[in-house]
Amino acid sequence: MATAGRDLLLLRAYRGEPVERVPVWFMRQAGRCLPEYRQVRTRWSLLEICRTPALAAEVTLQPVRRLGVDGAILFSDIVVPLAASGIDLEIVPEVGPVISEPIRGERDLRRLRDFEPGRDAPYIGEAVRLAITELDVPLIGFAGGPFTLASYLIEGGPSKTHARTRAMMHSEPLLWRTLLERLADIAAASLRAQVTAGARAVQVFDSWAGALDPDSYRRHVLPATRRLFDSLADLGTPRVHFAVGTGELLELMAAAGSDVIGVDWHVTLDSARRRLGALPVQGNLDPAACLAPWPVLREQVDAVLNRGGGAGHVFNLGHGVLPETPPDTLKRVVEHVREHEGATRTPEPVGA
Numbered sequence: 372m373a374t375a376g377r378d379l380l381l382l383r384a385y386r387g388e389p390v391e392r393v394p395v396w397f398m399r400q401a402g403r404c405l406p407e408y409r410q411v412r413t414r415w416s417l418l419e420i421c422r423t424p425a426l427a428a429e430v431t432l433q434p435v436r437r438l439g440v441d442g443a444i445l446f447s448d449i450v451v452p453l454a455a456s457g458i459d460l461e462i463v464p465e466v467g468p469v470i471s472e473p474i475r476g477e478r479d480l481r482r483l484r485d486f487e488p489g490r491d492a493p494y495i496g497e498a499v500r501l502a503i504t505e506l507d508v509p510l511i512g513f514a515g516g517p518f519t520l521a522s523y524l525i526e527g528g529p530s531k532t533h534a535r536t537r538a539m540m541h542s543e544p545l546l547w548r549t550l551l552e553r554l555a556d557i558a559a560a561s562l563r564a565q566v567t568a569g570a571r572a573v574q575v576f577d578s579w580a581g582a583l584d585p586d587s588y589r590r591h592v593l594p595a596t597r598r599l600f601d602s603l604a605d606l607g608t609p610r611v612h613f614a615v616g617t618g619e620l621l622e623l624m625a626a627a628g629s630d631v632i633g634v635d636w637h638v639t640l641d642s643a644r645r646r647l648g649a650l651p652v653q654g655n656l657d658p659a660a661c662l663a664p665w666p667v668l669r670e671q672v673d674a675v676l677n678r679g680g681g682a683g684h685v686f687n688l689g690h691g692v693l694p695e696t697p698p699d700t701l702k703r704v705v706e707h708v709r710e711h712e713g714a715t716r717t718p719e720p721v722g723a
């Protein structure tokens with residue numbers, strides 16, 4: 372049984388309320404670096420795990436047991452709702468999602484059907500329901516953001532430049548808008564189903580949105596992302612918005628209407644807080660710092676905590692756990708964040 376405090380710590384921090392200490396969890400904490408996950412993966416593919424509630428729930432719990440983090444993240448993938456909406460795809464180990472017929476024109480859009488989680492992907496809600504029966508910390512639901520999902524669909528797989536995606540955005544704005552609205556609706560439906568099943572916070576990973584300049588983001592992505600967050604407002608569940616390489620986009624991301632901004636490691640948290648006003652932040656240790664010797668890592672963890680300022684900060688990495696990270700290092704980071712003094716300190720009025 373959890374203490375009442377631990378149960379609510381993450382949610383209180385997401386709401387910007389005072390906390391006894393800064394909560395901590397790690398993006399991509401489930402899977403990736405855990406030996407017990409790799410053990411499960413020797414028998415089942417990633418998508419099989421996602422579609423089998425007992426397995427998805429088990430992998431969701433693994434990092435909570437081993438690392439003592441203050442939140443669990445549902446084990447799934449951002450492309451699971453796409454596969455359930457009629458897109459033929461595979462998740463290739465070490466590569467990522469690969470789409471057999473990428474979306475290149477108007478006609479391809481027909482392959483993206485409406486998404487009704489209860490009908491098309493009942494295993495998502497079932498995994499949430501199973502996981503929360505054994506959790507003493509909140510479960511975070513998640514979905515891919517519209518730009519990132521569009522990029523996989525248009526490129527056909529991972530891309531460093533997202534050039535084809537940006538080209539479609541610039542040259543076929545109507546098709547682009549239709550696609551992004553539909554992706555926002557798919558993500559919203561998935562998140563609503565996760566919350567209905569018991570997720571107590573949600574995070575939108577628009578991981579690759581930092582590929583855009585601010586004007587393009589404002590014109591071509593922000594409306595769909597705002598639609599996504601607006602459609603979840605009635606749930607009252609804290610909504611986190613995360614992307615990488617968004618130094619130039621932070622204020623625009625905030626304008627999309629989430630309750631918390633996930634900050635990647637390119638921006639210092641104190642400057643992010645100044646730019647975001649009272650909005651709570653999550654982040655932002657460089658994931659590669661977890662591969663450094665402990666004294667170096669500790670210094671960087673402290674710098675993130677000090678810049679985060681205590682209240683209104685959830686400690687996390689600036690992007691996902693790297694697969695080669697030793698799990699004991701993550702555990703040590705959790706312990707260190709817990710011991711950090713000054714978490715109750717109310718930060719200087721930000722943006723003043």
Ligand code: CP3
Nearest residue numbers: 399400401402403417446447448449464466467576578691
């Ligand atoms: O904590 C967790 O890891 C929870 C589950 C989770 C997965 N994917 C499972 C997964 C989450 C939160 C995701 C999100 C996700 N998936 C994102 C957004 C976060 C980010 O990293 O930016 C993106 C862009 C994807 C797409 C994706 N899926 C890629 C690029 C890859 C390959 C590279 C890799 O290792 O991340 C995947 C495969 C994938 N999804 C794995 C896992 C555990 C790893 C491979 C495997 O087990 O076969």
